[in-house]
Amino acid sequence: MSSTDLFEGGFGADVDWEKTKAILIFMAPGLTLFGIFSVGPMVYSAWGSFYVWDAFTVQQFVGLDQWVATFTDDAIINWSNLASFTYPMGALPQNLIWMVIHVPLSTVLGLGLALLFADLRGRRILRSMVFLGFTTPTVVIGLVLLFVYDPQAGVFNEILRTIGLEGQVRNWLQEPQIAIYALIAGGVWVQTGFSMLVYSSALAGIDPSLLESARIDGAGPFRRFKDVIWPLVKPVTAVVVIMSTIWVIRIFAIVYAAGGPSGGPNGVFSVLGLEVYQAAFSIPIEYGKAMVIALVELIITLPMAWYIARMD
Amino acid sequence: MTNISMRSVSKFFDGGDIIANYELDLEVEDGEFLVFLGPSGCGKTTALRMIAGLETPSDGEIYFDDDRVDDMPPADRNVAMVFQNYALYPHMSVRENIEYPLKVRGVPPEERDERVAEIAELLHIEDQLDSDPASISGGQRQRTSLARAIIREPSVFLLDEPLSNLDAKLRLEMRSELKRLQNELDITTVYVTHNQEEAMSMGDRIAVMNEGTIRQVAEPEELYRRPKTAWVAQFIGSPPMNLLEGTNRDGTIRVDDENSVPAARETTSADVSVGFRPEDAAVTTTEPDTDWRLRGTVKTVEPLGEYVLVNVDVGDTTVNAKVDRTDVESGQQVFLSVDPDDVYLYDGDGELVA
Known part of the structure; x- marks a missing residue:
């Protein structure tokens, strides 16, 4: 040429x-x-993020100084606690722990409930009830969690008393080493509604004759799930996993409502969103740090948004 | 080898509000090709699904030989089924689809490959084995679905309207192919269709169904020659049998003011229907020398090449006559005559008067 x-x-x-x-x-x-x-x-x-700020006015260029300061800040990453896996470990590791537990749990629960409700009488009511968690404002969820885990009036402790686990009764959201898991449970409750709904519609899209054919071919419930249902809902799983990952990385209101701006006692369940808020809007205002943390969130979520955008 | 026996099998849905099947009694012989024929919603598919084990009868018993099967799951009945939409697993290749029943049953891979090759050759889909079901033609999908059904040598072969998604030419081809397969394999087969041509051409016997019950079980020829009820008579044939309502008095049936015909057989019923097949009627412009003639006015003449269909108004009823050729025109007064041997008489309950 x-x-x-x-x-x-x-x-x-x-x-x-x-x-x-x-x-x-x-x-x-x-x-x-x-x-x-x-x-x-x-x-x-x-x-x-490469400049020093005086409140909301930019001052001078400092290169990576803010980044270094942020990653050595105990509120973001508490390196010594992280090494011994003791809370508080800082917002970034805590947020990642939240993600690692929350995403698989809410996905599996959502799929499980969708499968359970698929052929059930009254499935619409059940589905609506589960989905209600997702429609509820997350601030409200945070407040509800406060009530649920309250040592005196809380439902959860009441259940423990009823089933004879009196010794386990405590204020779950004030216990440094377990508070975050108590909160994650709340987050899972919210997200399960979403993943159940997505899986329900994916299941509804499977031609029933495929499952009947598998039954006639001799496949039991487990094989039907493994060989027919799972491969057909797999594309949806990508959406569910990515959506809930993004949701968790950006989580804020539940944590704020349940533990205030510090993210629980000593920040034991603080997350990135909370630190952005703290840095940007509480004295002393550290606008540059807020930008760095927000960018960390973005860096984690961007590849997933990219993946979703490229899906068929 | 298996024979199927349905004994007073009923199926209700929604707590008895919907009756899908009511007291079906049927024997399917070993190696027989039986067709369930009926209009949409007559319960034929539900009946088939009960044999498959996809539905449990509300009442009655189903036997395969001497084993009662109506409480058994489909997998334990050794049935194979072909669905109307083929039900191929979209995420598996043609080969994986065909071998799936063997895989589920734990047949080792080498044996599976051997059997797949054998069946693929029998059904002429060797070249499609590695394709996606979505990328092959309707006919090839149909063959794949058949291959998957027969690969594990089922004792009962069930087909639910397997040809209705194919175009006309392919349907004819698959019809004879299916019949050939069934003859070769000699598997007891139950076939559901609403297409009577399919039923007549393939079935050893046909069970005609309507409103959830079996109206008549007979060989195709007999079904055509001796439809037991007026309903069956009006269902079989294209166009179906002409039926004229009339009143019977002393062996003469009055159809309308102008037309009375002698009753071919004796009945005590006062309200009767006389019937004759369009192909048995002759159309003439002059009055024929027989008692068995009807006077009417030509409504339309439809030349269809192979034959001419003449529609004649007799009283309030339009009667069809199939003739080789005719000169009659619309609006013309004509006579229809039929050989009394070809006339059917149905009593007030719609039963054939023998």
């Missing part, structure tokens, strides 16, 4: 300018909003 061919075929010659103009005009509103509310803040924080 000569250079002229390349020029003519590759660029300029065949562009339909009318069409291009139309495309640009139609894309302009969306791109504008995307630019102002997504790209803009991202770029702004990326830039701002």
